[in-house]
Amino acid sequence: MVYVASPIADIDRMPRGGPDASCLDRLLETDRQEYLDRDDVDEDVKRSVVRALEWTGERFGNTENFARIALEEVADVADPKILELGAGHGGLSRKLLDWHPTAELTVTDVEPASVAKMAASDLGDNPRATVREMDATAIDAPDGHFDLAVFALSFHHLPPSAASRVFAEGTRAADKLVIIDLPRPPAPLHLLRLATMLPFTPFVPFLHDGFISSLRTYSPSALRALAEHADPAIDVELRGGLMNPQVVVATRR
Numbered sequence: 001m002v003y004v005a006s007p008i009a010d011i012d013r014m015p016r017g018g019p020d021a022s023c024l025d026r027l028l029e030t031d032r033q034e035y036l037d038r039d040d041v042d043e044d045v046k047r048s049v050v051r052a053l054e055w056t057g058e059r060f061g062n063t064e065n066f067a068r069i070a071l072e073e074v075a076d077v078a079d080p081k082i083l084e085l086g087a088g089h090g091g092l093s094r095k096l097l098d099w100h101p102t103a104e105l106t107v108t109d110v111e112p113a114s115v116a117k118m119a120a121s122d123l124g125d126n127p128r129a130t131v132r133e134m135d136a137t138a139i140d141a142p143d144g145h146f147d148l149a150v151f152a153l154s155f156h157h158l159p160p161s162a163a164s165r166v167f168a169e170g171t172r173a174a175d176k177l178v179i180i181d182l183p184r185p186p187a188p189l190h191l192l193r194l195a196t197m198l199p200f201t202p203f204v205p206f207l208h209d210g211f212i213s214s215l216r217t218y219s220p221s222a223l224r225a226l227a228e229h230a231d232p233a234i235d236v237e238l239r240g241g242l243m244n245p246q247v248v249v250a251t252r253r
């Protein structure tokens, strides 16, 4: 028998754990926003979170790991045009420019302060890089303009309807969309992870945002449902995701 997922009428009501989420998993989510997404938070606090993301990305190998994942997806393209969405600090784009001699990068974020900071850095002077403001839910580029769009550690920031639009927009403007995000482990393990972070969240802005990110990250079944909601013609391939980041490669048939 062929299993056909039933369409979700109101996607914003879907739990982050997906349509099949357990009762405990449905409790492990929140509508609270990360400091990064709030207008009432001091810019210095937000900058400290972005700096910590950049530092941990370098220190723990995530940046290199994500660059490897992205480059594998364009291995057969001679001079790939790559769009980074939600780039934050630009560490991933920097690594891609470093490792690929001819790749052209469009380095973007929705947050003007992050875009200004990246434009004022070495990225702004790189002839193979364009730094600009862009919303991942409304990509300002013609169909098929990019070979690859990559959205790292950012997808969970978006509520389901907006997240679904990223699938539609990413696979419209690029031949492939790669989403890399935090894993959503089975609920008991997730609870354990949250318990270890909780005591530090009032003191360390990066862990405050990490805690909320963990509650907001989507499960594999949620990711499939979001892609299906965007367009049933989008194929998704999911990898990783128990203790390491989950990777989604989305393409249109």
Ligand SMILES: C[S@@+](CC[C@H](N)C(=O)[O-])C[C@H]1O[C@@H](n2cnc3c(N)ncnc32)[C@H](O)[C@@H]1O
Binding pocket: 036, 053, 054, 057, 085, 086, 087, 088, 089, 108, 109, 110, 111, 114, 134, 135, 136, 137, 151, 152, 153, 154, 157, 158
């Ligand atoms: C946790 S940071 C990740 C930064 C970087 N990609 C990394 O891996 O460290 C999330 C980023 O997503 C950006 N973001 C949130 N909503 C977005 C949207 N709708 N379009 C583009 N970027 C968005 C935020 O401004 C922020 O820079």
